[in-house]
Amino acid sequence: xxxxxxxxxxxxxxxxxxxxxxxxxxxxxxxxxxxxxxxxxxxxxxxxxxxxxxxxxxxxxxxxxxxxxxxxxxxxxxxxxxxxxxxxxxxxxxxxxxxxxxxxxxxxxxxxxxxxxxxxxxxxxxxxxxxxxxxxxxxxxxxxxxxxxxxxxxxxxxxxxxxxxxxxxxxxxxxxxxxxxxxxxxxxxxxxxxxxxxxxxxxxxxxxxxxxxxxxxxxxxxxxxxxxxxxxxxxxxxxxxxxxxxxxxxxxxxxxxxxxxxxxxxxxxxxxxxxxxxxxxxxxxxxxxxxxxxxxxxxxxxxxxxxxxxxxxxxxxxxxxxxxxxxxxxxxxxxxxxxxxxxxxxxxxxxxxxxxxxxxxxxxxxxxxxxxxxxxxxxxxxxxxxxxxxxxxxxxxxxxxxxxxxxxxxxxxxx
Numbered sequence: 001x002x003x004x005x006x007x008x009x010x011x012x013x014x015x016x017x018x019x020x021x022x023x024x025x026x027x028x029x030x031x032x033x034x035x036x037x038x039x040x041x042x043x044x045x046x047x048x049x050x051x052x053x054x055x056x057x058x059x060x061x062x063x064x065x066x067x068x069x070x071x072x073x074x075x076x077x078x079x080x081x082x083x084x085x086x087x088x089x090x091x092x093x094x095x096x097x098x099x100x101x102x103x104x105x106x107x108x109x110x111x112x113x114x115x116x117x118x119x120x121x122x123x124x125x126x127x128x129x130x131x132x133x134x135x136x137x138x139x140x141x142x143x144x145x146x147x148x149x150x151x152x153x154x155x156x157x158x159x160x161x162x163x164x165x166x167x168x169x170x171x172x173x174x175x176x177x178x179x180x181x182x183x184x185x186x187x188x189x190x191x192x193x194x195x196x197x198x199x200x201x202x203x204x205x206x207x208x209x210x211x212x213x214x215x216x217x218x219x220x221x222x223x224x225x226x227x228x229x230x231x232x233x234x235x236x237x238x239x240x241x242x243x244x245x246x247x248x249x250x251x252x253x254x255x256x257x258x259x260x261x262x263x264x265x266x267x268x269x270x271x272x273x274x275x276x277x278x279x280x281x282x283x284x285x286x287x288x289x290x291x292x293x294x295x296x297x298x299x300x301x302x303x304x305x306x307x308x309x310x311x312x313x314x315x316x317x318x319x320x321x322x323x324x325x326x327x328x329x330x331x332x333x334x335x336x337x338x339x340x341x342x343x344x345x346x347x348x349x350x351x352x353x354x355x356x357x358x359x360x361x362x363x364x365x366x367x368x369x370x371x372x373x374x375x376x377x378x379x380x381x382x383x384x385x386x387x388x389x390x391x392x393x394x395x396x397x398x399x400x401x402x403x404x405x406x407x408x409x410x411x412x413x414x415x
Contacts, residue, residue: 004176005063006037009055010044011070011080012155024069024160031161035169036178036229037065047071052083060146065176070155072138073121080152081141085125088145092123098139101132131167135159140168149175182236183227184244185216185259188251190409193217196224196251203250210236211243219398220405223259256412264408265297271415272303277352277382279411281307282320282345284332285359285375290404305349310341313367316358320344333359333370335387338378346380353415354380355407361399375403379410386414 008028014020022044029039040063045055052071059066071080085092099122121137124130129142136159141152151168153160188196193215197204204213210230216223226243230236248255256264272279281291281304291307294300308319313332316322322340330336341356359375360368373393379386388410392402 004037004065004178006032006039006065006067007059007063008039008042009059009066009068010042010155011047011052011068012044013047015044015070016046024155024157027157027161028067028069028164031164031169032067032172033181033183035173036181037172037176047079049079049083049086052079053087056083056087056150057146060148060150063148065149065151065172067151067153069153069160072141072152072154078138081123081125084128084141084143084145084150084152088125088127088143090125090127090143093126094122095124095130095139097132098122098124098130101134102137105137129171131163131171133159133163135162142168142171179229179231180233180236181227181229182233182240183225184240186224186226186244186247186251187221187256187259187263188224188254189221189256189264189405189412191222191254193222196222196254200247200250203246207243208239211239219401220409221264253413264412265294265300268294268408268412268415269297269300269303271412272353275352275415277303277415278305278349279303279353279355280305280345280349280351282341282354282356283307283309284311284316284341284357285361286357286400286403286407287311287361289400290355290357290407293404293408305351308345308348316341316344320348327367331368331370332366333368333374333376335376335378335389338376339380339385339387342378342380342385352382353411354378355411356380357403357407359399359403361396362394363396373399375399375406377403377407377410379407379414381414386410 008025010022010025015022025042032039043055045051071078102119102122124141125143131140133139136154136156138154140163143150153163207213211226211228214225216225226240228236228240256267283290288309294304310316310319313327317324320341321344322337326336326340338356338358342354346354356378357375360370360372362372373391375390375392377388390406392399
């Protein structure tokens, strides 16, 4: 069973100009990995027919499966179908199923003025297998060129994702033999990658050859991915699940759960609901990012009562009752002020738990002489107030994101 070589080609001037973030390539690579395919190359190219022909032709010599996104619309700069017709010596023909879907969509939306342009989307290469787009106008196409399979998909992310997961991936599995692959990703918070590697060194060295452990660090957390390949999918899943449980037992103090199943906010919700406890938040340097990390989840009103952004010094005094004398004595970026903020917001919303952040996020200093990157985080509980101090670098975005993660970890560990 040979390894299937896969390439991804993203097409669009807007991607090269930085006007649009290329999230499609990442989604495609992750989606393919889940069904057992590894991507060997990802390219981004312009809406230039000559460049498209050259890059696609080269890709067919290096890969067995090429997936492209972009260039399938009805406008003059949408050239993907025409390019593939030229490469495969094909012609465009009207596809009845695509035309039917286009008519239905236009009748529902009532956009008769754009019909003449959009009906051109029903013309597809005669030799292509067509995947009808239920979420847009441009269909996806499956074509063969230079003994390789080329799959052209629209560039609109939600359209592409639906086509890939619902129609194209199942078709790929029917047409390509692949060695089963399975992985689990464990979420850890509040510990660095190097420390994790030391703690897991002996265990990792004894993993079987078919199982690989990867460290995937990001702001405030490290994802640990256990990936395996084998001929028997059932045995493979059993093996990975066994080692995942071993990993969880080795790191009970930092592992939150399995990615895709539960994250740290879910854990906090479950624990606070079990306690029938409530939470409020007072933010300064994080500017609402901490509250947003919680409120972006559904069902949080069961425990999260509310929060305030007391960015300026006077708002800490007026809204939270922070003592002006404490600010003058200790500075607005201090353990004492963070503690007072947590106490103040807890009293304001009558909550059992309260988080507070105050610090210097930069790039310029505010009402404090603290170094940029210095952050104090306070957690008020029914019993006491916990304070942690950190220095999270000198980039504003990094400081804010790391402070949010540290605050969530502090709450999670305490409850």
